[in-house]
Amino acid sequence: MNSNAPNISADGRPVIRQLDEAAVNRIAAGEVVERPASAVKELVENAIDSGARRVSIEISDGGKTLIRVTDDGCGISGPELPLALCRHATSKIDGSDLLNIHSFGFRGEALPSLGAVGRLTIQSRVSGLEAAEIAVAGGKAAEVRPCALNGGTVVTLRDLFYATPARLKFLRSDRAEMQAISEVIKRLAMAEPSVGFTLRDVSQGKDRTTFRADACSGDLFDALRARLTQVMGGEFTDNALSIDAERDGFRLTGLAALPTYSRGSSVAQHLFVNGRPVQDKLLVGALRGAYADFLGRDRHPAVALFVDCDPHLVDVNVHPAKSEVRFREPGVVRGLIVSALRHALAEAGHRASSTVAGATLGAMRPEPMAPRVYQMDRPGQGALGAAFRAQAPARAPEPAGFAEFSQDYSGRIEDTPATPSESLPLGAARGQVHENYIIAQTEDGIVIVDQHAAHERLVYEKLKRQMAERGVAAQALLIPDIVEFSADDLARLMSVSDDLSRMGLTLEPFGGNAVCVRETPAILGEVDSKALLTDILDELADFGQSQLVQEKIEAILSRVACHGSIRSGRRMRGEEMNALLREMESTPHSGQCNHGRPTYVELKLSDIERLFGRT
Known part of the structure; x- marks a missing residue:
């Protein structure tokens, strides 16, 4: 007889019993x-x-x-x-x-x-x-x-x-x-x-x-940064921004990495509520929304963020393992995370992660083919001058430097005005190679700029500013779309209808379980209303909110920016290159393109010298 079978009474009815x-x-x-x-x-x-x-x-x-x-x-x-x-x-x-x-x-x-x-x-x-x-x-x-x-x-x-x-x-x-x-x-x-x-x-x-992680002392940020260095590594803390913001009784602190320091999965995302590690859909969705404009869907930011509040504002007793929480004001928490992260990323300006330079140097480092020969005695200036004269081509004198490349489409030097200073963050333009990469000289190194990717981000930020100032243009449908949903899905859609309306998507109840789509964002062109609303519902189920319409609009702006930016293969004059560098320095997020890839690489002179064994 199965010991797990329920007790059965004489009339065949299951009998309630107390488990031991x-x-x-x-x-x-x-x-x-x-x-x-x-x-x-x-x-x-x-x-x-x-x-x-x-x-x-x-x-x-x-x-x-x-x-x-x-x-x-x-x-x-x-x-x-x-x-x-x-x-x-x-x-x-x-x-x-x-x-x-x-x-x-x-x-x-x-x-x-x-x-x-x-x-x-x-x-x-x-x-x-x-x-x-x-x-x-x-x-x-x-x-x-x-x-x-x-x-x-x-x-x-x-x-x-x-x-x-x-x-x-x-x-x-x-x-x-x-x-x-x-x-x-x-x-x-x-x-x-x-x-x-x-x-x-x-x-x-x-x-x-x-x-092993030894106890860390110091104030809040010093101890946290030291511990995160022990756990997540020095590269993370070197390329992370400090976050400290408050709103309506909630405080957000921690570190969030630059977009160019991203990962292929979410393993480097650590979220805490009142000191408790959690895996919460609301927080993950807010994090995704904050970085949506800087990373592709296949990239994930690295963060260690701490939300602190009065215990009465959050219920931690909603999961046996206490890994999920429920906020009394979820919209406030989400808004705090998105605004704090975007503000920090904007303040970072054109900064890109230091790992970009490390990866570049690693790619440039030649494989050792033979034992390295070191030059023990360096020749004097006279010997160097004689060597240069001996190697000079036998033809008419030309200007000093690399001017022989001036007619070569793969690399050339432009005369640059004296006003741009090498003391500026991105330095002064010194040349262009392969009609796509600008070489600039700084006080202690060089900067290599991808002119197309950099200008694409600049145009994109300009388009976003214009859209924020003028709003999202909506086009009224000649024949409104009527879409049927379940009662629960309809209620979920109407709960975010005001947010969707601000993005140019106007919805109205149409009786029963139907919704009427009266306006769609003009920039999206022809829209499959049912498919769009279904995708929005999927996001609401996964993350508690939807940024799909905004992401689609921003994707269009990104494509417009791509087509409107300086193309690869275009020769740029010296003043144009310097103007691009100055605009990058004054534009937030210009350190990465619209997909989170770096727009420039900075190499220190000491790193370059190590490549040639001069240290």
Whole structure:
């Protein structure tokens, strides 16, 4: 007989029965503990909530056979250990206000859930009291007994899912599980710069530290920048903009990378709400909207952003793993993120990421074909002059420099006026090569500009300014389009009808579940109304808001800018090249084209000298 079959009464009716405590805990564990990384997250969050300043995590076999978390927090007294293993027992809230939450944990489910599916041991000591430990396996707890421990808490979890072996079949390889654990620790490390973290892999008798982040001191931004350098690398912090903005009780802080420092996936996007790492559709959608004008759909920005607010303005109790939140005023949060990021990107002006120069130098660096020969004794000026005269072509004298290239379409030098100064950020134009690349000289290096990409961004920004000043022109349809949707989809569309109207798309209810499309943005030309509205609904479902109409309009402007910009292959005079450089310096976002690629590369003289072995 199937033990999981429901109780059946004599008349064949299912009978309600109370599940035992072990079954309840195993069910709860299925929600809270999805994989070893989930268990690590819960235990490390408990350690942080205890006031720990150092947290050490030991992992064996991807967390399947051993997870041990050691902290120097306040500890748990011996008499409280059995209570800590009871469901919904917690020291973090009193239950009177489920919104006033200032800690990572508050449900009181993690420890009993882990004890229900694995072999759990807790050793802890409160300052001034004796250390004690308790063990639980498969939901059955042993008696509390004394142990040896200097302070803090050590939680050891062995044989995860031994009580529910079917769950083991859904786990990935040890390496993949270890990678997931590492990501969890890194996110928590970003949230708590003042706490030191050490992650060690002790599989098969080895002891290898895979991640270490020492506690960071200083003010908010100094400590955060130092921690993000430890976790995300110096390249990220070197190419990121500081964000600090407030609106209606919400504050946004953190770092956001320049568009030219983007990634092929969203792995470098880290979002936090009141210090809690989250994966929230609203925040991801806002981030996408903020960078929509600077990155293609296949590129993703790198950010570490922290939203802080009164706990009553956000509900963190909407997901068992607490990875999603719900804001009371989602529009305010989205507007704050979009405006703060766009303002920071605008203030960055023409700046492009330093990694562009590094990638350029890497591409230019020749492969060593033979042992390098160093010139030990450099010749004097007289010897150099004699050598130059000996190599000069036997023909009529010509102006000094590279003027012989002046009639060559692949490279030439223009006489540039003396007014542009090399002290300006993009320097003074010195020449043009291949009718597409401007070479400018700065005080300490050179700048190579893609003239078409740079001018395309300049024209695009001008078109956007004009559209913002004059509004989006709408064209009235001679015969309005009537489109049928479900009641829910119709309500969702009408909830954003005002926003769509500002972009030139006018909708009206048409009775029943139909919507009437009366006007469309003129710049889009002929529009398939149903397809457009369906795509908008998809975005609303995915991100909670839609920027599709605006993105389509901006895509048209981008194409117009492309056709209206300086074409590759056009020869430019010296004054034209310098005018382009000066306009780039005064135009926001000119450091990248409309798809996030750099418009110029800056190479320092010291880097160029290294290419030739002169250092």
